[in-house]
Amino acid sequence: MLIVVCIKQVPDTTQVQIDPVTNTLVRDGIPFIVNPYDTHALEEALRLKDRFGCKVAAISMGPPNAEATLKKALALGVDYAILLSDRVFGGADTLATSNVLAAAISKLHAEVDEVGLVLCGKQTIDGDTAQVGPGIASRLDYRQLTLVDKIVNLDFAAKKIRVSRKLEGRHEIVDAPLPAMLTVVRELNRPRYPKVQMRLAAAEAVVDVWNNKTLQLDEQKIGLKGSPTWVSKIFSPERIKGEILGNGYADPAGTAALLIDKLMAKDMLPL
Amino acid sequence: MTPNPLVFTPLLLASLAIFALGCWKRLSLISLGQPEERFDNIGTRIGDMLRYAFGQKRVIAKPFGFNHFIIFWSFLILVIANTEFILNGLFPHTIKLVKLPFELYVPLAFMIDIASLLALIAVTVAALRRIFAPPYPEARTLDAFFILGMIATLMLASFTLNASDLAAYMFKSGADPVSFLATARKIMPVSALLAGLLPPLQLETIHAAAWWTHAVALLAFICYLPISKHMHILTAIPNCFLHRLEKPNTQPREEFTVGNTFGVGSVDRYSWKDLLDSFTCTECGRCQNVCPASITGKPLNPRAVIHDIKVNLLENGAALKKGATSQTPLIGEAGEGSVSEESIWACTTCGACMEACPVLIEHMPKIIQLRRHLVETEVKFPEELLNLFENMEGRSNPWGIAPSERTKWCNQLDIKPFDRDTTEYLFYVGCAGSFDSRNKHVSVAMAQLLDKAGVSWGILGKDEKCCGDSVRRLGNEYVFDKMARENVAMFIERGVKKVITQCPHCFTTLKNDYRQYGLELEVIHHSELLRNLVQDGRLVLDKTTEEMGATVFHDSCYLGRHNDVYDAPRAVIEAATGVPPAEMERNRNTAFCCGAGGGRMWMEEHVGERINLTRVNEALEQKPDTICVACPYCMTMFEDGLKDVKANNVKVRDVAEVMAEAMFR
Numbered sequence: 001m002l003i004v005v006c007i008k009q010v011p012d013t014t015q016v017q018i019d020p021v022t023n024t025l026v027r028d029g030i031p032f033i034v035n036p037y038d039t040h041a042l043e044e045a046l047r048l049k050d051r052f053g054c055k056v057a058a059i060s061m062g063p064p065n066a067e068a069t070l071k072k073a074l075a076l077g078v079d080y081a082i083l084l085s086d087r088v089f090g091g092a093d094t095l096a097t098s099n100v101l102a103a104a105i106s107k108l109h110a111e112v113d114e115v116g117l118v119l120c121g122k123q124t125i126d127g128d129t130a131q132v133g134p135g136i137a138s139r140l141d142y143r144q145l146t147l148v149d150k151i152v153n154l155d156f157a158a159k160k161i162r163v164s165r166k167l168e169g170r171h172e173i174v175d176a177p178l179p180a181m182l183t184v185v186r187e188l189n190r191p192r193y194p195k196v197q198m199r200l201a202a203a204e205a206v207v208d209v210w211n212n213k214t215l216q217l218d219e220q221k222i223g224l225k226g227s228p229t230w231v232s233k234i235f236s237p238e239r240i241k242g243e244i245l246g247n248g249y250a251d252p253a254g255t256a257a258l259l260i261d262k263l264m265a266k267d268m269l270p271l
Numbered sequence: 272m273t274p275n276p277l278v279f280t281p282l283l284l285a286s287l288a289i290f291a292l293g294c295w296k297r298l299s300l301i302s303l304g305q306p307e308e309r310f311d312n313i314g315t316r317i318g319d320m321l322r323y324a325f326g327q328k329r330v331i332a333k334p335f336g337f338n339h340f341i342i343f344w345s346f347l348i349l350v351i352a353n354t355e356f357i358l359n360g361l362f363p364h365t366i367k368l369v370k371l372p373f374e375l376y377v378p379l380a381f382m383i384d385i386a387s388l389l390a391l392i393a394v395t396v397a398a399l400r401r402i403f404a405p406p407y408p409e410a411r412t413l414d415a416f417f418i419l420g421m422i423a424t425l426m427l428a429s430f431t432l433n434a435s436d437l438a439a440y441m442f443k444s445g446a447d448p449v450s451f452l453a454t455a456r457k458i459m460p461v462s463a464l465l466a467g468l469l470p471p472l473q474l475e476t477i478h479a480a481a482w483w484t485h486a487v488a489l490l491a492f493i494c495y496l497p498i499s500k501h502m503h504i505l506t507a508i509p510n511c512f513l514h515r516l517e518k519p520n521t522q523p524r525e526e527f528t529v530g531n532t533f534g535v536g537s538v539d540r541y542s543w544k545d546l547l548d549s550f551t552c553t554e555c556g557r558c559q560n561v562c563p564a565s566i567t568g569k570p571l572n573p574r575a576v577i578h579d580i581k582v583n584l585l586e587n588g589a590a591l592k593k594g595a596t597s598q599t600p601l602i603g604e605a606g607e608g609s610v611s612e613e614s615i616w617a618c619t620t621c622g623a624c625m626e627a628c629p630v631l632i633e634h635m636p637k638i639i640q641l642r643r644h645l646v647e648t649e650v651k652f653p654e655e656l657l658n659l660f661e662n663m664e665g666r667s668n669p670w671g672i673a674p675s676e677r678t679k680w681c682n683q684l685d686i687k688p689f690d691r692d693t694t695e696y697l698f699y700v701g702c703a704g705s706f707d708s709r710n711k712h713v714s715v716a717m718a719q720l721l722d723k724a725g726v727s728w729g730i731l732g733k734d735e736k737c738c739g740d741s742v743r744r745l746g747n748e749y750v751f752d753k754m755a756r757e758n759v760a761m762f763i764e765r766g767v768k769k770v771i772t773q774c775p776h777c778f779t780t781l782k783n784d785y786r787q788y789g790l791e792l793e794v795i796h797h798s799e800l801l802r803n804l805v806q807d808g809r810l811v812l813d814k815t816t817e818e819m820g821a822t823v824f825h826d827s828c829y830l831g832r833h834n835d836v837y838d839a840p841r842a843v844i845e846a847a848t849g850v851p852p853a854e855m856e857r858n859r860n861t862a863f864c865c866g867a868g869g870g871r872m873w874m875e876e877h878v879g880e881r882i883n884l885t886r887v888n889e890a891l892e893q894k895p896d897t898i899c900v901a902c903p904y905c906m907t908m909f910e911d912g913l914k915d916v917k918a919n920n921v922k923v924r925d926v927a928e929v930m931a932e933a934m935f936r
Contacts, residue, residue: 012665033665193657196647196749200529249712 001054001156002113003045004105005078006136007038009062009069010126023231034069037121041184043191044151045119046077052156055079055113059104061089061097067207074202075194080112086211091224094127098135100222103215105140116156118181122147130183137181145180149187274482279360286490293497294505297550300588304543309513319631320512329629333557335400336629338393342422345390346504352383352429353489360486377458384433384459391426394419407556407574414499421492428485433462435478438469503553507630510551513544514631520622520833521783522639525748534643534746538583538601539591541640548632549581558624558634563864564617568879571617573624573634575610580637582608602641615641616653619882620744620869621828626860642746656745659873664750667736668702669873678732680704680711684718689729691766696721696728696795699781701774702737703903709910710903716931717773717797723934724809726800728771734761740776743784745870755780759788773797773927775829775902776868782834796830798840798901798926805846815849816933819924820896824852825886825909826862827902840901843926847933853893863889867904887912897922899929 011030019026034042045056057080058073060066070081084104092100109115118140120133130146137144149166152173159178164171166185194202212222220226245262246255263269310316322328327343330336351368358366368376398419405411437459441451448467455463469477496504525533535541556574564571580601586608587597603609615638624634645651646660662671680700689697698721704714721728739754761767762785770792772778782794795803804810822844830836837859845851857863866882876882887909890898898913900906900923909923924932 031665190654190657193650193652193660195650196527196533197529199749200527204529 001052001116002108003048003054003056003117003119004108004115005038005042005045005056005058005073006101006118006120006132007042007058007060007069007073008035008121008124009033009060009066010035010124018234018236020235023234032065032068034072035121035124035126037123037125037184037186039121039191040186040188041119041121041182042073042076042078043189044182044184045117046192047189048117048151048154049077049079052154054116054156057082057108057112059084059101059108061085061092061100061104063090064209067209070207071202071205072194074205074207075199076192077198080108080208081205082108082208082210084210084215086213088212088219088223091227092222093227093229094129094131094135095228096222096224096226098132098139099217099226100215101132102136102139103217104210105136107210107215116159116178116180117161118142118179120181120183122183122185133181133183140179140181143176143178143180144183145174145176146183148182148184151182151188274360274363274486276361276363279486282486282490283357283360286493289494290497293494297497297502297585298506300584300592301543301546301550303539303584303588303591304541304546305539307542307544309515309544312516315516316512319514319516320508322511323514323629323631324508324511327629329627329631332629335406338396338400341389341393342397345386345393348382348386349390351379352387356429356485356489380458381460384430384461387426387429388461391423394422394426398423407559410554410556412554414501417495418492418499418501421488421495424488425485425492428481428488430462430465431477431481432485433459434465434469435474435481437462437466438471439474439478441466442471442474500552500554502550503630506547506551507553510547510630510632513547515633517783518833518835519625519633519636520779520829521787522636522743522748524787525643525752527749527752533647533748534645535637535640536601536644536648537591537597538580538587539597540644541580541637545580545633545637545640546584548637549577549584551630552577552581552632553630554578555629557627557629558632561623561627561861561863563619563621563623563866563882563885564614566863567882567885569614569617570611570878571614576614576634576638577632579608579610602644610641612645612651613878615645616874617871617878618869619828619864619866619871621864622832623828623861623864626832639744639746642744643748644746646746647749652745653874655874656870659745659870660742660747660750663737663739663742663747663754667754668706669737669741670702670706672706674736675733677705677735678730680706680714681718681730684715686718687729688732689765689767694727694729696726696769696771697762697765697767698728698730698771699738699777700730700735701772701777701903703907704773705735707903707907710906710925713773713903713906713925713927716925716927717771720801720804720810720927720931720934721771724804726804726809731761731765736761738777738780740780740784741870741873743780744868755785755788759785759790762790762792767792769793769795771795771797771800773903773925775827775834776904779829779833796834796836796839796901798830798843799836801927801930802839802842802846805843810930810934812846812933814933816847816929816936818932818936819848819899819922819929821894822848822850822852822897822899822929823855823890823893823895824858824899825855825865825890825905826859827900827905828862828864828868830901831862832860840899840926843930844899847929852899853895855889855893857889865902865905865908867908872904872907881912881915883908883912884915887916887918891916891918891921895921897924897929899924899926901926 009032012033049056056078058070058078059082060069061084064085067083070083074081084100089100105115105118118136123130134144145163147165148163150164152164153162161178161180162175164173166187245258248255327340330339355368368379401411401415437455441448452463452467554574558573559565562573583599583601586599590598599605599608604611618638620635622635659669662669666674700714703710736758739751743751770781772794778794778796781792824841824844841852863886864882865886898909900909906923906925913921
């Protein structure tokens, strides 16, 4: 049985700038990280590996430098790391992205081992659409279990899973047959920290790169051409400049009083 | 009444064999350790050995140390007497000191007699101390009393022996007892006194009894020595010779290549010198009596760490020699011979243990090696460190704040970036000075003072990265190595030569740790620079400030103990306030840690009394209006501690703030 984790390299910090002309994120000079939700998906896959001895594959679609993200996954203990990278994959929206990822999962299913679970983060912190995971499930005709905060039960032999979904103000316990696609929330687990030995081995490992020659997808269904979504404008809301009240260093009590008065005047401090 | 060589010789040979076997069994284990260079600068090493081993410099730093000084030197003098005794036992009547020329014999006999008396008094004092006021409660060991009793027995037997010799000679020569003993008392005061008291008819029996008591005690001592803590008699002198000549304020680098092991998880991963240290420990307990963790009730006890390393080596040594793996884990809860994880994480790396150790044992690097194993190989560490490690690696600061916010502290100031051609000093602001809202005030004060003094300085701005101190002391050497390489490359590329730091952790890391990466920077702590600027007349104070009221100064471990900067911050305070700061009971090299070093800043403190509260209360004993510090971590620990004890009227100020107060207000 194989578990596939989909991970994405995203720009770090909340300070991402938007290019007003191209309506895309300015990525220059901003360090990349593994999408934080995906680290929880990865951790859960590795815990299942520890428990059941199954294999874990991490896949990521992105530019060549996204290899770093997959090396992090290797350092944490995944068995296979595959980068889906090709110029024709570029400019993809969530539909085109899920087409590529689904094709890669099918290939792993056919060539490596039967895929039992696909794990994704609930969303990425750059796009925040939460559509790619469900998109993969639809393309592959897998059951989709979103917002999972606990795998209650998993039986690979009987091909059954029971999860807890974290919804607003309540939890939902859901049974589903395998194969299934799960998107996970951060409450699911605490990601592990890599061992140095594993990091060193990962640094030397070669990450497999699959391009469209490997996947043989119709170019009308991938990349910019396969993306029906077009972005008319992205912008950061203007932040209204705040003001500094009093002198909190010299007179903390008086300044706190000022703040309370201010909040009460604006009716923001219900008493 | 002669000793019988036919009995004594085999006994002596057997004892020497047991002694040699005991030494070999233990000391040969040292060869299991990893290589380490400790034979450079022989001249300095000999000097240090004379100072610390023979001069007992650290031993006599404490009142009771003088007692040990007496035992040590008596022991050396009595080597002569005991050699004579053994040779006499092997070849009766052939070799005797009394056959020496009279001018040589008299002072020698006098010295031996007095040394024996002093040793007897000293071991009695030592035994009484152990009974009534032991250095630490567990010091009342059978081992200790046995050895003290043995030494006392040797001294009493040797007096009796000499006395019976004197009396026998007196009767045999028919000399007048009164005048004979009067003369003898000038040569061997104690023995002669005793000689007058011995019953003349039983002299032969007394002599034989004393001789054999002495012989048995001496041989037993020889047999027992290698298997007790008194092994230090053999190891302390070489250990002082082999100590690390530079202050042990850094840890060795690790080489990150596939197949290497990281940190110490098995006792043979320690260096041979670490293992020698474990055989040198005298269990005097001075380290535990100054350790902030031990004192405040944490499970860490530096003495026990060294002892556990020894026990672990003895238990696993045989297996390790054969290439097998350890049975007793070095890290774990297996009791004696294992160091618990909790105690490993309790260390603040303040260095007080190493400063106190009379035989120059290096505790701190050993604890950090254990941390390295836990972090790098086992990935077991307190959970609050996970965020720290990720923040440090991902965003190069402990809080994970966006690096672009590093210059927010100076938004209102006109500060130039460092430029290799026009700037003399890089002001390395540090993470606390850049991000911590309280500490930003110190950075601003420094900026204003530097400008006022006309210093040519600049900053790296958003390109500044964390120095990596916390991750190194926490054993995450892999991440430290990456951070250090990046910083060293940047400093070289930007042409940085002189650096000002306002944080002792940045200070020590840039100054001492980065030297391991081939970067020799001229690093100056802001307190030193301010002191120099005042001395050189570049910062002229036309008035002193009264705003601070009564001040007391707290030494930062990484400024003081680890780098010997004690006077500069005090001089700055005195210049600004007109009076030197008050001193806490524990100050300068015996100062008590604030509790934040060694990465403890980022960890919870659940067990025992809080270290910072202990120190805050000590500071409050001086009735200060202002507690002066020279470190951002100390600042935080004191501010928090003062809130906890509700001492709201006491301020905490960095020395730069004190100076700025006098200069600008």
